[in-house]
Amino acid sequence: xxxxxxxxxxRPLIITAHPDDLEGFVGGLSYLLSHNVVSVVFAGGNLGMxxxxxxxxxxxEYMQIRKAESSDGGKxxxxxxxxxxxxxxxxxxxxxxxxxxxxxxxxxxRPDVVVSFEYFHFSTPYPHPDHIAIATIVRNxxxxxxxxxxxxxxxxSTLFPNRFVDVSAVRRxxxxxxxxxxxxxxxxxxxxxxxxxxxxxLWGIYIGADYAEAYRKVHIPKMQKRxxxxxxx
Numbered sequence: 001x002x003x004x005x006x007x008x009x010x011r012p013l014i015i016t017a018h019p020d021d022l023e024g025f026v027g028g029l030s031y032l033l034s035h036n037v038v039s040v041v042f043a044g045g046n047l048g049m050x051x052x053x054x055x056x057x058x059x060x061e062y063m064q065i066r067k068a069e070s071s072d073g074g075k076x077x078x079x080x081x082x083x084x085x086x087x088x089x090x091x092x093x094x095x096x097x098x099x100x101x102x103x104x105x106x107x108x109x110r111p112d113v114v115v116s117f118e119y120f121h122f123s124t125p126y127p128h129p130d131h132i133a134i135a136t137i138v139r140n141x142x143x144x145x146x147x148x149x150x151x152x153x154x155x156x157s158t159l160f161p162n163r164f165v166d167v168s169a170v171r172r173x174x175x176x177x178x179x180x181x182x183x184x185x186x187x188x189x190x191x192x193x194x195x196x197x198x199x200x201x202l203w204g205i206y207i208g209a210d211y212a213e214a215y216r217k218v219h220i221p222k223m224q225k226r227x228x229x230x231x232x233x
Contacts, residue, residue, distance in 0.1 A: 003207070004154070004163035004215055006032050013111035015040040015102065015138050017092065017130035018048065019070035019084075020181040024192055025156045026115055027077060027174030028167025028213050035078035038109050040085065041070060042098075042137075043130055047089035050186030059088065065183060072180040076173060092133040102141035112151050114142055118158035118216065126157055126195065143224045153223075154215040157195070161214030164203055168210035171200070 012033045016022050022030055022039050030037050044063030049055065054062055067084055074082050085101065092098065106114070118124040119135035135155065142153050154163065167174065175196075178188060203212040224230070 002163050004029070004165045006165060009033060009113040010036055011109060011111045012037045012113050012115065013040065013105065013109050014038070015114065015116045015134060017043050017128070017134045018089070019045045019066045020073070020178060020184050020188070023073045023077070023174065023178040023181065024188070024196060026213065027177055028170050029115070029165050030079065031077045031170050031173050032165065035080060037079045039074065039079050039082045040105060041082065042085045042092050042134055043087045043089045044084065045089060048184055048187060051183060054183065069181045069183065073177040076177040076180065090129055092130055094133050094136050098137045099140045099144070102137055103145060106141060106145045110147070113154065114138065114151055115154045115156060115215070118155040123160050124157050125159055131157065139223065140227065142220065143227050143229050148220050153218040153220055155218060156213070156215055158214065158216045161203070161216050163215045163217050164207045165213045165215070166207060166209040167200065167213050168204065171211045
């Protein structure tokens with residue numbers, strides 16, 4: 001068992017699909033990362049409509065509400081910046097354009113740690129198409145990033161973690177941030193009792209804590225080899 005040494009990171013970049021993903025999957029770690037987190041959210045959450053109150057709204061109007069919820073959650077977690085890419089749910093293309101967008105973000109922010117979703121379907125308990133799309137995009141971008149030797153790369157929502165973070169002391173803050181996404185009460189009442197409570201309790205038992213978040217640290221050279229990318233000497 002290895003604990004994730006989050007205190008050494010000064011320039012974290014967390015890339016997710018939907019406005020509440022960071023809070024739900026990476027909220028504890030995000031808060032612990034000394035309020036330096038840059039969050040990139042690719043999709044606007046337009047399909048996450050669980051309340052008839054919003055049915056009269058256009059996709060763009062609903063996405064603005066979800067963007068505001070993201071801002072409120074980010075304030076609780078102390079995020080440094082939130083970047084909304086503006087794609088529609090289930091319409092995040094896995095292509096050169098989106099890979100280049102992440103490469104541009106890597107070049108701009110020069111992170112020392114990147115966190116995103118697990119990219120192996122068989123290794124995640126929640127293979128949402130948007131999560132897998134983002135995972136694939138980030139995987140390819142990190143593999144091609146010329147300074148990837150200067151960063152660590154972790155994936156969340158994985159069944160095969162090798163790094164753990166004790167979030168017992170900050171779990172309430174994480175849940176308060178997640179609660180800012182009031183449009184998602186229906187979904188979060190179903191999904192996050194499993195992902196947030198059951199799994200974090202399980203990982204906590206594994207490391208001797210009340211609650212923990214689990215991550216898989218990716219060995220970048222092995223990932224590059226699997227993708228057929230040869231590092232330039």
